[in-house]
Amino acid sequence: MVDWRMQRVNNGGVSLAVFEVAGSATSADDRHRPTVLLVHGWPDTHHLWTHVAPALAADNHVVAYDCRGFGQSDRPDGDAAYRLEALADDLFAVADAVSPDRPVHVIGHDWGSVQAWEAVTRPGAEDRIASFVSVSGPNLDQLGTWARQKLRRPTPRNLGHAAAQVGSSAYTVFFQLPVLPRMFFGVAGSAAVWREFLHRVEGTPRDRVIVGDTLRQDMVSGLRLYRANIRAKLIDPRTRSTLVPTLELVNERDIALRPAIFDDTYQYAQRLWRRSTPTGHWLPYTNPDHLVRSASDFIATQAARSTPDIAARMDRTRVFGAPHALSGKLAVITGAGSGIGRETAFALAEQGCELVVADIDLTRADETARQSKALGAQATAYEVDVADVEAVTEFATRVRDRHGTPDLVVNNAGIGLAGGALAATDDQVDRLLDVNLRGVISGSRAFGRQMVERGIGGHIVNVASAAAFTPQRSLGLYAASKAGVLLFSESLRAELGEHRIGVSAICPGIVDTNIVGATPIAGLQADDEDAERRRLDGLYRRRGFTPDRVARAIVDAIVHNKAVVPVTPEAAIGYRIYRFAPWLSRIAARRKVTG
Structure with a gap:
């Protein structure tokens, strides 16, 4: 287990529980090491990073936090408090608190990646975020634009991609209903059920799924993310580009996100790397070693600490145009x-x-x-x-x-x-x-x-x-x-x-x-x-x-x-x-x- 050391960071009246890996490059002599900020999604908490954080902490100052509505952070009322703009504000607030003098390297998973996309596309984000590793979480504005383009050109290929993503995202419609999802997760939101679900869907070993005592509450509270953001972003997407170096880890067996939705990312990221593997959605649980290797190589490259071998591995994943099916392999x-x-x-x-x-x-x-x-x-x-x-x-x-x-x-x-x-x-x-x-x-x-x-x-x-x-x-x-x-x-x-x-x-x-x-x-x-x-x-x-x-x-x-x-x-x-x-x-x- 990880030896987490907790502190509190306040953003606009919302108290966020922030966790630092004890002994992870925190001494005065080690402050030159990069700070890596881990951002989880639904229905997780900082415990998602249990198998990732210790390995990253060998060379980095590693910090995670419970996003608003999850774990030990505050759970503000109403859907408006969970809009991506507010979540991005939280990310910057945590970054300022844990690394006030140097930009941080962000790794986001699921909704953690979605809100990180919101942050890195803000003007001047490159001054506070040194790099971004995106795992199983698209930019919702880019996703809305992608869907519109597919429907404007209804070729069999485009319609096939759109239909596949609609099928994978069907659960989000249920999540936005007013009463039923709360009732469902109130009954089925146990740790045992969640572990069994991930085991059957992705083959994740049951004992590798680490959750907190607040899982049932997190499942219900986190539904506000879907209600506050998805319809607005898909109906009126406003795409923006980012100057932050970005590594996109595409999971070809993702239960929720089809690989095709990431094909246009290169249009919005001036410096983009991409790694595509036959892995599933919950990579931090199921394949943590792959995530650690990929993120460590990328962070080392962006922090000017890479060896020639690492640089060569990263060079092959650099994206300059529309990716091919085997790009970067x-x-x-x-x-x-x-x-x-x-x-x-x-x-x-x-x-x-x-x-x-x-x-x-x-x-x-x-x-x-x-x-x-x-x-x-x-x-x-x-x-x-x-x-x-x-x-x-x-x-x-x-x-x-x-x-x-x-x-x-x-x-x-x-x-x-x-x-x-x-x-x-x-x-x-x-x-x-x-x-x-x-x-x-x-x-x-x-x-x-x-x-x-x-x-x-x-x-x-x-x-x-x-x-x-x-x-x-x-x-x-x-x-x-x-x-x-x-x-x-x-x-x-x-x-x-x-x-x-x-x-x-x-x-x-x-x-x-x-x-x-x-x-x-x-x-x-x-x-x-x-x-x-x-x-x-x-x-x-x-x-x-x-x-x-x-x-x-x-x-x-x-x-x-x-x-x-x-x-x-x-x-x-x-x-x-x-x-x-x-x-x-x-x-x-x-x-x-x-x-």
């Missing part, structure tokens, strides 16, 4: 020196990702990184042989230590082997399976463990092949390696689903890459093997399906969390034949393709 790609891997790097660079590109040929990986930087992405190249399990493990550790845990991993590195299974050498078989199958397993395991430990989800893409479900007499060994990738990916998806980690198997058919030119053909003499490779390479080139199209399918699979993606037309057809008429696949498999 860290992506690792193996086999990135050419073909599908290189094009995937370019596609993710265009999405605003930071890239870690790996290949057995460092020169080619460097070239991919250089071209990705030309697209505006941060990119770092590494040399890795994915067939070496120890090397993959060391690579994953280096990535975590230097860049952080990746959000996306694309296990793309692969080699080919054609010809008869009986004609192949043991060395050829071992190398094929070590790269194509064991390499994918090693990468998935090493980075998957990191994602699970971090606790905020992620996505793993394993590049298989249409050969995984189209048996061929001339590609039996290659097909076996890729079938292993496919079934491993499906199984891993089931295993990691509870951790919000998606797994996709990408299954291209005939794609014009350089893999054919390097593919051994077992059972042929050297001259015949060269001639056969040239013939197959020409066939692939004439097919004309380029790797950039596979890269687009990979991005789509990540965004929409697809399980199995047959990419080319022949792959899609082969997948369905193998599922619904496998005897046709067996007949086709007898045809000799090579040799």
Whole structure:
């Protein structure tokens, strides 16, 4: 538990209970450390920050307060006392009391973020607020403008976004009714019920939800926030911009707020950073470590205390325009020196990702990184042989230590082997399976463990092949390696689903890459093997399906969390034949393709 030290701050006759973490950089020698002001929402109190405040207090002077109407603060009568203007006045009053000489760094959650938006958009706010971390709480004026714009341009996409948010916000209509919500929370507003609700909605461990003795009162009193502000702001939005550096933590699984409502924030914040993760609404309870890491990095950067690694992490989340679906995410790609891997790097660079590109040929990986930087992405190249399990493990550790845990991993590195299974050498078989199958397993395991430990989800893409479900007499060994990738990916998806980690198997058919030119053909003499490779390479080139199209399918699979993606037309057809008429696949498999 946190050792809170309480004081009182008065604002316009309203007494606010303000809590300072005891020993959190409060000595005279430590006053140079930033003051971090934590602002809660409904129906919480300062107890919301129980798992966040101690970690922040290691490097900061940490203060929280019970907003008016909650906890140990006064509960003025009437709805007018709970308008955002009054709440912003409270925030400034607390800031002046706890840090009179220096601006504070604000972290707001839910209605705490909503009222902080009101504060940071006031003229001159940047003189008193050094930075703002917004969690699950929009600027209501911006939200009203966003809704109006969607309805003025009633495209299917706009209407879909608006309808999704209306559905998520339906509870606010009930909250504004005069009698029923008071009666409801008067009966159901117990700590046990609240803990069970958060556990069922977000999977929050019940013992992590810390509430005060005033929870039932807070639920009822806090309803005034909804009645005093929502209708007025949505009917007559008056958007204003802010000069305060702002980090927006977007929770993709937020029960109340759809991610799309934050897409226009960049228009109102001159300096905006954004981090989007598959997390839920009550981040301070459910994923406090993620909130602490994100806020600490941001505050350190704004307070000029960041290291080069922190600065690099923050750079990738900086927003200069409308965000992409994968903006700010860290992506690792193996086999990135050419073909599908290189094009995937370019596609993710265009999405605003930071890239870690790996290949057995460092020169080619460097070239991919250089071209990705030309697209505006941060990119770092590494040399890795994915067939070496120890090397993959060391690579994953280096990535975590230097860049952080990746959000996306694309296990793309692969080699080919054609010809008869009986004609192949043991060395050829071992190398094929070590790269194509064991390499994918090693990468998935090493980075998957990191994602699970971090606790905020992620996505793993394993590049298989249409050969995984189209048996061929001339590609039996290659097909076996890729079938292993496919079934491993499906199984891993089931295993990691509870951790919000998606797994996709990408299954291209005939794609014009350089893999054919390097593919051994077992059972042929050297001259015949060269001639056969040239013939197959020409066939692939004439097919004309380029790797950039596979890269687009990979991005789509990540965004929409697809399980199995047959990419080319022949792959899609082969997948369905193998599922619904496998005897046709067996007949086709007898045809000799090579040799």
